[in-house]
Amino acid sequence: MTDPEVLERITTRRAELDGLEEQLIKQLSEVRAEQDELAVAVRVWQRMSEQLADERTEAGSPVVQVAGRAVRLVPDRAPGVNESALPVDYQRILAAVRRAAGPIATRAIGEMLGLDTQVRGKLEPLRGKLTKLADRGWLHKRPDGKFTVRP
CATH class of the missing domain: 1.20.5 (Single alpha-helices involved in coiled-coils or other helix-helix interfaces)
Incomplete structure (x- = not known):
């Protein structure tokens, strides 16, 4: 080379x-x-x-900051978690479902809570809260869309 x-x-x-x-x-x-x-x-x-x-x-319902906004949390139902851990409006919803004689529809719950059930915009947030309670184990959502309290 x-x-x-x-x-x-x-x-x-x-x-x-x-x-x-x-x-x-x-x-x-x-x-x-x-x-x-x-x-x-x-x-x-x-x-x-x-x-x-x-x-x-x-005490009371937990609140966290997400993107600068206060957001209430709905805890999962578990041993040692009382209904008092739920935000007050969720406690009222749970009490209304409990007072019902059986499975109850969103509109009927809205009426029990004094909401204007003729306005769809008033029922959709309630339906969302009911679904959240069902997802977290506080309520049972039946296939027909009605709700019952879990034992």
Whole structure:
């Protein structure tokens, strides 16, 4: 091998290594950006977890901040979780369903609660709350759309 050949090989290899270095620098930058994002996510999660834990220990219904808005939580029904852990409006809904003689429709619950049941816009939020209570184990939603209290 002559000197120009060796020099050409060195130059080619140096160019390959420079290209590889650029790729690695770009990948390292992307990895660091994702690590920073994950660190922020962990801090937000920790803050929310602490807030939830603090609020669950307080009397009444827990409230958390989500995107700067106060949001009430409806806890899952579980041993040791009393109805008093529910927000007041959910407690009223649960009491209305309990007073019913059997399965009860959303409209009838709305009437029991004094809502204007002729306005669909008044019933849909109630239906959402009933469904949430059913999803969390406080009520049973039957296939016909009526609700009953879980034993």
